[in-house]
Amino acid sequence: MNAFRMIDTGPLSLRVAVEGTGPLVVMVHGFPESWYSWRHQIGPLAAAGFTAAAIDVRGYGGSDKPEPVEAYTLEAITADVAAVADALQPGEPAILLGHDWGAPIVWNTALSRPERFRAVAALSVPFTGVPQRPFTEVFRRAFTEKGKFFYQEWFQEPGRAEAEAEADVRRFLRAFYYAISGDAPPGTWPDKPAGATLLDGMIDPPVFPAWLSDADLDYYVAEFEASGLRGPLNRYRNHERDYEWAQAFGDRRIEQPALFIGGSKDPATTLFGAVSDPVAAMRPHVPNVEGHVLEGCGHWTQQERPAEVNRLLLDWLGRLPG
Numbered sequence: 001m002n003a004f005r006m007i008d009t010g011p012l013s014l015r016v017a018v019e020g021t022g023p024l025v026v027m028v029h030g031f032p033e034s035w036y037s038w039r040h041q042i043g044p045l046a047a048a049g050f051t052a053a054a055i056d057v058r059g060y061g062g063s064d065k066p067e068p069v070e071a072y073t074l075e076a077i078t079a080d081v082a083a084v085a086d087a088l089q090p091g092e093p094a095i096l097l098g099h100d101w102g103a104p105i106v107w108n109t110a111l112s113r114p115e116r117f118r119a120v121a122a123l124s125v126p127f128t129g130v131p132q133r134p135f136t137e138v139f140r141r142a143f144t145e146k147g148k149f150f151y152q153e154w155f156q157e158p159g160r161a162e163a164e165a166e167a168d169v170r171r172f173l174r175a176f177y178y179a180i181s182g183d184a185p186p187g188t189w190p191d192k193p194a195g196a197t198l199l200d201g202m203i204d205p206p207v208f209p210a211w212l213s214d215a216d217l218d219y220y221v222a223e224f225e226a227s228g229l230r231g232p233l234n235r236y237r238n239h240e241r242d243y244e245w246a247q248a249f250g251d252r253r254i255e256q257p258a259l260f261i262g263g264s265k266d267p268a269t270t271l272f273g274a275v276s277d278p279v280a281a282m283r284p285h286v287p288n289v290e291g292h293v294l295e296g297c298g299h300w301t302q303q304e305r306p307a308e309v310n311r312l313l314l315d316w317l318g319r320l321p322g
C-alpha cells in the first residue's frame with residue numbers, strides 16, 4: 001500500500017504517494033486532478049519492481065500552495081520534480097511519467113535535465129519542440145480573435161474561474177471530467193462565444209461513466225474543497241514566462257527513450273486540431289519516441305483505460321536500457 005511522504009524541495013514541501021522499491025518512476029498529474037489520478041498505476045508499477053512516486057503538484061492536495069501567479073512556472077515545477085527525484089533516488093537517473101499538464105512538465109523536465117532523467121513517458125499531450133511563441137498568442141489567434149470561447153482564455157484573469165469552479169466543486173469536476181471523456185457524445189464540449197464562462201452549456205450527466213466511481217469523485221471533491229483552485233489555475237497564467245524560460249533549450253531534443261499514449265477522442269492529443277498525427281509530429285523533437293493512440297479514449301487516459309495504459313507502460317519500461 002502506498003504511503004505519503006512530505007518532501008522538502010527547498011522552496012516548499014510536496015506530498016508524494018510512494019509505493020515499492022527499485023528504479024524510480026516519478027508521476028506528475030494534470031488539471032484538475034491529484035496524485036490520485038495514478039491510483040491504477042501505482043500498485044502495478046510497484047509489483048513490477050519499481051518505486052512509484054505520485055506527486056501532488058504544488059498548489060494541489062497536501063502540497064504547499066504559494067499564492068503568487070509566478071510561483072507556478074514550468075521552471076519552478078520542473079525543479080520540484082527534480083527535487084523529488086533527488087530525494088527519493090539520489091545519484092541515479094529516474095524515469096518520468098506525466099498526464100495532461102503533467103505531460104509538458106515531464107517533457108520539459110527531461111529536456112532541461114537530460115543527465116537526471118533516463119526515460120520519459122507522457123499521456124495526452126505530445127511534445128512538439130520548444131515553442132516559437134507563447135501559447136497565449138496561439139490560442140488567441142485561433143479562438144479569441146475569432147470570437148470563440150477557449151477555456152484557457154477564461155482561466156487567465158485571477159479569481160474569475162476560481163469563483164465559478166469553487167461555487168460548486170462537485171458540479172465543476174463532473175462537468176469538466178465528462179466533457180472531454182471518451183464517453184461524452186460529440187458536442188458535449190460546447191461551441192460558444194468568447195464571452196461565455198467555462199460551465200455555460202456544460203453537462204453534469206445524471207450517471208457518470210464507470211471509470212470514475214462515486215468514491216473517486218468524493219476524493220477529488222474533498223481535495224479541491226480544501227485546497228481551492230487558485231494554485232491549479234495559476235499554471236495556465238504563466239505561458240509568457242514559460243516561453244521565455246524554454247528558449248534556453250531551443251537547440252535541444254529529448255534524446256531519452258520516450259513513450260506517448262493519447263486518445264482518439266482527446267482534443268489535447270491533436271493539440272486542439274493542430275496536428276493530425278501526434279507521434280509523427282513528435283519525432284523531429286523526440287527521436288526515440290514510441291507512440292500509441294487508444295481508439296475511443298478521451299482525455300483522462302490512465303483513468304479511462306487503466307488496463308491498456310498499464311500494459312503499454314510496463315512493456316515499455318521492461319525494454320528500457322539498464
